Amino acid sequence: MNIYAILYIIGLVLNFEGAFLLLPCITAAVFRETQGFAYLVTMAICFVIGLPMMILADKKKKEFYSKEGFSAVAICWFIIGIFGALPFWFTHEIPNYVDALFETFSGLTTTGASILNDVEALSKCSLLWRSFTHWIGGMGVFVFVLAVFPKTAGNNIHLMRAESPGPQVNKLVPHLRDTALILYMIYTFLTIFEIILLIIFGMPIYDSICTSFGTAGTGGFGIKNDSLGGYSVQLQAIVTVFMVLFGVNFSFYYLIVAKKLRDALRMEEVRIYLAIIIVSVAAISINIAHMFSNIFEAIHHSFFQVASIITTTGFSTCDFDTWPIFSKTILVLLMFVGACAGSTGGGIKVSRIVVGIKVSIKAVKSYVHPRSVTSVRLDGRVINDDTERMISVYTVIYALIFMVSMILISFFDNFDFTTNFTAIAATFNNIGPGLEKVGPTCNFSIFTDFSKVVMMFDMLFGRLEIFPILVMLSPRTWRC
């Protein structure tokens, strides 16, 4: 274990966080809010700790391998959260530090679950910082670091692999830095495009920036108490479309930019993702049609909600907790499906589900034809045994963590099953709102601090896809 390499990376990331904090500072200056000082202080703390760390560790050997890469990413995510929560605490906007941590981790992991009863009471700079954590966390801190600071240390691919969602992490172009740059360019372009569209259709500039950050990272922090319910139908429709767009595998956009439209349209994962959305919208629309004045309104709301849940964003336009049980069941199932691999969304990921189903079909076939030789394909390419195995393992660990979390929070919080189940589902899959007591109109402040910590871990497990954190926690990693 090369501690210096990890220290160097932590220092580097802290400096980047310091730089990120500039944005809320500027916001505070624009709106003349005194809370801005809390952000300045935090920024100073980040630099004071980060710079010496980076400089001291710089002289040592910085070679690092898989275990260093994975644990560094996990540790850094914890550290970013711990420091990112300080301003909320300094300003007393969130007096309990555990609550502040919950809010920050919820932001970074693009969950969007909140403990705030009255969001609108927060200062503008704090609201922006909350939404901005979504944007950073969505595409990933390390992808950003790699894009602007290419020579971090040895094998950077491990950092990217630990942070990027999906069963396989593929480079778009040979150089890692270029890959990271392309991803962030697409990401930034889409975000700016959304901001402009929202402004054109009449959303205030500040609101549209925060909302776009929330959509881009598929986070879901609203800056209003009723999330997006108060905005016009057009604005909600724009957000719906962008949520769907940010849930698509970013390779899709790269292929389009690279003028390989045919290859892009052939991407099996994207097609199935869109198919799931269409079928779900249709089913829910029929189911809730009687609750609205006309079918279009029903389609509008069901489309928004389906997009919001499957991409794991978690915005809401109406209280879907009042919808019939059939619709709610579909939404809860969509929580687990999640978005595409290589997008900013969470959940199990469409590609894992698709491959999982194909592997199951293959297993059944092997009972019928015991001697048959079969392979599983995605996009016409054979999925190798390793990937197949990792997907199965992932699903098992996923289920285990889910069960353990359920048991842990049920012990301290004696709520009904739906509340506890959807609370874990909503945090583990990085969605935000669940059902019943954690429904779209409620929040997570009802839980004890212990449960909040459990859910923080769940959010990180969900965002980093389990393994980096397990590597970090494994004693084997630190022994040598």
Added chain:
Amino acid sequence: MRIVIAGCGKIGSVLVEQLSKEDHDVSIIDTNKEVVDKLSNQYDVMGVIGNAAVMKTQKDAGIEDADLLIAMTGSDELNLICCLIAKKVGNCNTIARIQNTDYAEGLDAIKKELGLSMTINPEKAAAEEIVRVIRFPSAMQVETFAKTKVEIVKVRLEEGHKLIGLKLVDLPSKINVEALVCAVERGEEAIIPKGDFVFQQDDVVSIVASPKKARVLFKKLGILKGRIRNVMIVGGGGISFYVAKALNIMGIANTIIEKNPERCRKLCEELPGSNIIEGDAVDQSVLYEEGVDKVGAFVAMTNIDEGNILMSLYVKKHSHAKLITKIHRIRYNEILNNMDLGTIVCPKNIVSDNILSYVRARQNSFGSNVETLYKILDGKAEALEFIVRSGSKVVGIPLQKLNIRKDMIVACIQRGRKVIIPRGQDVINEGDSIIIVTTKSGINELDNILDTE
């Protein structure tokens, strides 16, 4: 440059390492998933698993935008198909590894027809290097430039050598041969020597000369150990075959010791001039029987690195033969260099060096005037070839009056077919092709060699 490497065996892997270190956009293709995973984890390259001769695989690796495809799979035919497809789809330059001797005759036609930029035969390339070393037994290494018209010969000044203590200025009067000391390695450092430079013991001196003059030079320097008259080669692989063939043409007696009877028979049929011995060289009596203590050069060419090292160490102890050791797999260079195994030949490195110099030259031809670029002295110095264009500041002035930077030297002037090893009074003309040796990298204009300060 955007480079696709098809086939990541030993040579392919070395290329991946070198090219990605030089910051090229490298994609690799191999059918073996483990190899691709390992390399793409280790280096900043994009990996594609699949048959490199399939158009789709090549497209996945980005052949459409690539500048160069290097086909290094184990199969010659596959390499040719790879290049053919790459040429059609990507319209890029192609390099293929062609190893089978049967294709040697038609190679030029194939090269022309398929538009290959370069074909490379690792065994032959290694053999050429070995033959050069045998021709100059006193030299540690010989490199050729300007289409083999100029050579750079490396010599170590051993204890008691007459150059030790001599000033460079006094060298021409002492040796009176058209030759030029272009670089000296002292310990880890590489120096471009000027007139007041004094030679010390254990300096490794690089000398530029034409091949003919190089022999004379050695004689004058008193370090010619005498022509090697007989060579013993252990292991009858492809490299040994090419070495023996070249030695036969040069009239140097050679003995090949090979274990496999069938291989012996084949060698015997194809190398009428060589003495083929069936036997295992691990058995010392075989070596003695064939007179290992009297040979001029001992070449260890078996497929087992450890065996080669041990044999060379043994022979070193019991004879004065020039040692040449093939090491293919082991990479502990620091230790090997200390073991004094004579000249170490590593086929994969020779091939990758050849390809690298091609890539560097291509790279340099974008927006610079460098014709070719060679890394010499283990990459510590560069030899750059320029064509002198009109308007250059160096034209028409005798070299001694040119204010050339301290860390570079004009090593050679090529005027038409004539090669001039320059002295102070020589003048560079328009249209000349000149070679600059420098320890500073990144020179891309001829005029940059002048010290402007």
